[in-house]
Amino acid sequence: MTILLLSLYVAAGVTYGMHFARRDAGAGRLASATLAAAALMHTFVIGMRTVEVGHLPFVGAPAAISAFVWLLAVAYLYTEVTTDERAMGVFIVPLLVILQTVSTLSDRVIEPPPVLDSPWFAVHVSSLLFAYAAFALACVIGITYVLLFRELKSKQLGFFAARLPSLQVLDTMNGRAVGVGWLFLTAGLAVGGVWLFQLQPETADPRVAAMTLLDPKISVVLLSWTVYSFELYARRVIGWSGRRAAWLSALGFSIVLLNLVPVGYFLTKSHNF
Amino acid sequence: MELLLLGVSHHTAPVDLRERVDFSRRGVTTALGELSVRPTLAEAVVLTTCNRAELYVTCEDPVATVRDLAVFMSRFHDVPKTELAPHLYTHTGPDVVRHLFRVASGLDSLVVGEPQIFGQVKDAYATASEERTTGALLNKLFTSAFGVGKRVRADTGLGEGAVSVSYAAITLARKIFGSLEQRDVLVVGAGEMAELTATHLRSQAVRSIAVTSRTRTRAEALAQKVDGHAVTWSELPAQLLTADIMVTATGAQTPVINRTQVDEAMRARRNRPLFIIDIGLPRDVDPAASDLEQVFLYNIDDLRTLVDENLARRRDQMSQAESMVSDEVESFQTWLRARGSIPTLVALRRHFEDLRQSELNRLEPKLNGLSPEARSRVDEITRLLVQKLLISPTERLKNAGDEQTAAQYSEVVTQLFGLAEPLAGETTSTDEHTSPPPKTKTPVTS
Numbered sequence: 001m002t003i004l005l006l007s008l009y010v011a012a013g014v015t016y017g018m019h020f021a022r023r024d025a026g027a028g029r030l031a032s033a034t035l036a037a038a039a040l041m042h043t044f045v046i047g048m049r050t051v052e053v054g055h056l057p058f059v060g061a062p063a064a065i066s067a068f069v070w071l072l073a074v075a076y077l078y079t080e081v082t083t084d085e086r087a088m089g090v091f092i093v094p095l096l097v098i099l100q101t102v103s104t105l106s107d108r109v110i111e112p113p114p115v116l117d118s119p120w121f122a123v124h125v126s127s128l129l130f131a132y133a134a135f136a137l138a139c140v141i142g143i144t145y146v147l148l149f150r151e152l153k154s155k156q157l158g159f160f161a162a163r164l165p166s167l168q169v170l171d172t173m174n175g176r177a178v179g180v181g182w183l184f185l186t187a188g189l190a191v192g193g194v195w196l197f198q199l200q201p202e203t204a205d206p207r208v209a210a211m212t213l214l215d216p217k218i219s220v221v222l223l224s225w226t227v228y229s230f231e232l233y234a235r236r237v238i239g240w241s242g243r244r245a246a247w248l249s250a251l252g253f254s255i256v257l258l259n260l261v262p263v264g265y266f267l268t269k270s271h272n273f
Numbered sequence: 274m275e276l277l278l279l280g281v282s283h284h285t286a287p288v289d290l291r292e293r294v295d296f297s298r299r300g301v302t303t304a305l306g307e308l309s310v311r312p313t314l315a316e317a318v319v320l321t322t323c324n325r326a327e328l329y330v331t332c333e334d335p336v337a338t339v340r341d342l343a344v345f346m347s348r349f350h351d352v353p354k355t356e357l358a359p360h361l362y363t364h365t366g367p368d369v370v371r372h373l374f375r376v377a378s379g380l381d382s383l384v385v386g387e388p389q390i391f392g393q394v395k396d397a398y399a400t401a402s403e404e405r406t407t408g409a410l411l412n413k414l415f416t417s418a419f420g421v422g423k424r425v426r427a428d429t430g431l432g433e434g435a436v437s438v439s440y441a442a443i444t445l446a447r448k449i450f451g452s453l454e455q456r457d458v459l460v461v462g463a464g465e466m467a468e469l470t471a472t473h474l475r476s477q478a479v480r481s482i483a484v485t486s487r488t489r490t491r492a493e494a495l496a497q498k499v500d501g502h503a504v505t506w507s508e509l510p511a512q513l514l515t516a517d518i519m520v521t522a523t524g525a526q527t528p529v530i531n532r533t534q535v536d537e538a539m540r541a542r543r544n545r546p547l548f549i550i551d552i553g554l555p556r557d558v559d560p561a562a563s564d565l566e567q568v569f570l571y572n573i574d575d576l577r578t579l580v581d582e583n584l585a586r587r588r589d590q591m592s593q594a595e596s597m598v599s600d601e602v603e604s605f606q607t608w609l610r611a612r613g614s615i616p617t618l619v620a621l622r623r624h625f626e627d628l629r630q631s632e633l634n635r636l637e638p639k640l641n642g643l644s645p646e647a648r649s650r651v652d653e654i655t656r657l658l659v660q661k662l663l664i665s666p667t668e669r670l671k672n673a674g675d676e677q678t679a680a681q682y683s684e685v686v687t688q689l690f691g692l693a694e695p696l697a698g699e700t701t702s703t704d705e706h707t708s709p710p711p712k713t714k715t716p717v718t719s
Contacts, residue, residue, distance in 0.1 A: 148448070152445070152448060152449060152569055153563075153569065155571060155575040157445075157448070161448055165451065166447060166448050166449060166450060166451035167448065167449050167450075167546065168449065168450045168451045168546070169451045238543070239542075239543025239544045239545070240544070241544065241545075241567075242544065242546065242566070242567055243566065243567075244566075
């Protein structure tokens with residue numbers, strides 16, 4: 001089942017690539033349909049897993065990453081429908097493929113430890129994953145902004161100018177995605193903080209004890225929060241839009257990815273469920 | 274006489290060089306004056322625009338004249354010959370005709386189909402004819418070119434809708450801003466190019482158009498035309514703060530906006546994107562301003578990158594226009610050949626008329642007995658007979674298929690009727706006399 005899901009994502013990646021290269025509307029529709037099928041199947045897989053284990057499958061890095069992939073796919077499809085713009089897919093879907101591969105290879109069923117048995121858990125994880133999905137979109141939009149910006153600056157309009165929407169549209173989309181992502185990130189962190197405050201006095205779990213600012217998972221996420229906060233501040237106050245904002249959102253998302261995979265898998269002592 | 278063209282254009286030379294060989298800097302009249310005293314050429318027209326500087330001349334010896342014109346061009350503009358030479362192109366004969374017809378119909382323009390070139394060709398010819406440097410051949414060539422230009426515009430979609438440079442600029446503006454509806458435009462300069470671009474921006478429903486020019490009245494006139502408002506020249510820095518798109522097209526010889534000005538404006542506007550379309554030549558905005566973040570500065574040459582797009586869109590019309598031009602070149606060549614055979618035709622007609630007269634003279638004693646009425650009828654009958662006899666040879670000579678055939682026909686007629694030597698008065702036996710072949714072919718062009 002998970003292998004089939006992964007191959008659907010791979011197929012979507014290939015069709016988006018074909019659509020981008022040939023600018024063929026038929027290939028574009030096929031790409032969207034394939035990705036929609038993958039997202040639908042992913043929904044089904046997550047639903048099955050929820051029924052199977054009796055709670056949302058967010059426990060452990062592989063499950064969290066898979067949930068993130070699903071969210072990002074849905075969020076991307078949503079922007080595609082609302083903006084009628086498929087050019088970004090070629091950048092997003094490969095990311096989905098890579099993350100889903102990582103998740104599939106390391107997938108295992110985990111019995112949730114008693115500490116996670118709390119309504120805060122679902123809120124904490126889902127809002128953070130949603131924030132990450134928004135940041136992923138912002139990053140991709142930022143990268144395409146920079147690509148188009150380069151063509152317009154170098155006065156050699158070509159590949160990207162023919163395929164991407166205008167700089168202004170990309171800039172606005174980037175700003176919105178970062179704004180939404182920042183709200184969810186802040187909410188997710190706040191929920192986590194409050195929950196931890198409640199947990200710490202009463203739990204003996206060493207992982208809860210490790211939840212300090214020094215734990216890589218927590219310090220890195222705070223770093224990404226700082227980067228995104230700065231981007232929003234710079235946009236509003238300094239007038240850093242466009243290319244600088246685009247680079248910041250790319251930097252922010254690379255920190256998020258760092259946190260999601262290497263830190264989440266190997267370094268954290270607090271979030272290794 | 275041969276037609277000859279020597280020039281540089283956007284096809285062969287970069288904007289830097291074209292700026293330096295722009296004849297309008299030292300004046301087309303001055304150039305024509307200097308050309309008219311050069312012994313190698315007979316007629317001359319100087320065509321100079323942002324994108325081309327071309328000399329159309331007629332001459333006897335194209336090889337020597339090309340050399341002479343290259344020297345002239347290099348000296349006149351003070352550009353070393355070695356630097357200029359690689360960018361020069363020359364055409365002779367029918368290629369000149371085709372080139373000018375393509376230029377006049379906008380086929381050779383930077384952005385195909387742009388209409389300004391037509392007016393520029395007209396101006397070039399008007400100036401030359403005022404300066405009396407044109408003759409029969411260039412007169413005919415240019416008036417034909419105007420006809421071709423008009424017909425191409427009327428019968429194809431080549432000149433329709435979007436205007437070249439402006440069109441390219443709008444495509445770019447849309448790539449930067451998306452919809453232009455909430456954008457403010459600043460137009461610096463009130464010339465024809467400024468007006469064209471402003472008109473196109475207006476058609477994109479921009480929010481406002483401010484026009485400024487060193488001449489207040491011209492700014493006001495343009496503002497009225499494009500439904501904008503005029504601002505004084507001194508307000509330019511303030512306008513730079515609010516504009517999203519700035520079009521500069523002044524006739525100024527040095528940049529009117531430097532990098533520092535743009536830099537300061539960009540700081541004050543907190544890096545809101547600014548799209549500068551510099552269509553002035555020489556350039557109006559210091560090219561260094563392009564380094565600034567969020568400044569998109571495009572000059573005429575840069576807009577060339579968008580030409581391919583336009584070309585594709587207009588390819589259908591282009592092939593149609595090209596074939597119209599080809600037809601027109603063909604009919605011009607026919608005119609040239611007909612013109613070449615005119616001396617032969619005149620000689621042939623005179624020959625026949627002389628024969629008729631001499632016969633009438635010979636029969637004078639016999640005709641004397643006739644009534645004046647009958648006498649005049651005889652005269653008329655013989656005249657009509659001669660005319661009828663000449664109809665088909667005249668047509669054939671005028672419309673000979675190609676240059677070679679035309680020359681052959683002329684020669685044959687000259688030989689067969691002995692047109693090369695004077696008609697031997699009363700004697701009728703000139704045919705027996707073996708005349709040497711004519712030393713020169715009947716000239717194709719006068």
